[in-house]
Amino acid sequence: MADEPDQERDEQPADEVAAEQSKDTPDGSPDGTPDRTPAEEPTLLVKRGVEKPRRFSRPAVVGGGVALALVAVVGGLAVLSESRQDDDASAAGAERNDIEDDPIGEIGERIDAAMRDLTSVRVVLQPTDAQLPPFDLRLDVEGDCSGSVGTDGAFGEVLAVDDQFFFRPGPEYWAAYAGAPAEGEGQGEGEGQAAQIAALQEAVGDRWIDGTESADATSLGVLCRQGLEALLGDTYDADAFEEDGWLVSDEVEVDGRPAVTLTNGAGNATLRVATTGEPYILEAEVAQGSSGATYTFSEQNEPLDLSAPAADEIATNEELQAAVGG
Secondary structure (H helix, E strand, O other): OOOOOOOOOOOOOHHHHHHHHHHOOOOOOOOOOOOOOHHHOOOOOOOOOOOOOOOOOOOOEEOOOOEEOOOOOOOOOOOOOOOOOOOHHHHHOOOEOOHHHOOHHHHHHHHHHHHHOOOEEEEEEEEOOOOOOOEEEEEEOOOOEEEEEEEOOEEEEEEEEOOEEEEEEOHHHHHHOOOOOOOOOOHHHHHHHHHHHHHHHHHHOOOEEEOOOOHHHOHHHHHHHHHHHHHHOOOOOOOHHHHOOOEEEEEEEEOOEEEEEEEOOOOOEEEEEEOEOOOOEEEEEEEEOOEEEEEEEEOOOOOOOOOOOOHHHEEOHHHHHHHOOO
């Protein structure tokens, strides 16, 4: 988590985003992922509590650069201050850290210090509504990543290793985007996209899609390629624990690990922080209006040991272009 200046991230209405994408292609259909740099991506964890989640648009089939436009997973996900954990096995027998006895500002400082030392973590997102896609990812500080991302109950596999980024949709994942027109599309446009998706599915089979060139234009790619830095951001301020009225309450267990509960003054963000070993956040719950999510963290500091798919396990860009008539 490198120290960088905080950046304002203005939300953009979905209709304005669609209009901008339409201007990029003569036929009015998106021709790729949103033109957004990693620096512009909102982080999961923000200094002042909860950032309103953004609504995620369904991915479009890319015609020219070809591939599935990978799901915008991170977008404006809501969470609060910081999140990570320690290795489960070693933490089980660790001594109490007595963090619950410290002043709230000191608690924030200890959490921040612990978070910055993580080398890897598994994070699972369970949203409370359809605005946020669920995911289950293992990330490290080197930018390697593996796991799955879901939509409409279907999941696709994600792999980032050695500065390469791959995505492998399952049959249900393809089907989730072949059924109905995307928001703002007419029936004819939806049928055209469904035909393109079917052609891509046949061309890809059970192989991976190489999304390396477009990874930095998708928030999922940013999350995987930038690893823990992208997940946690660098806007955390330990003083916010005091200023935002965080309170310590009951002790609980998260996956068998003892933790203390912290709740912000607004009552819309809750952390459960380990009371043994390092004071990592084990679970984070956030709510904003009708939207919300729960994040759980495990497998901390475990090496990912990933490798890129073999060449014959990757669908080439030429195959994808041919499938959609490019």
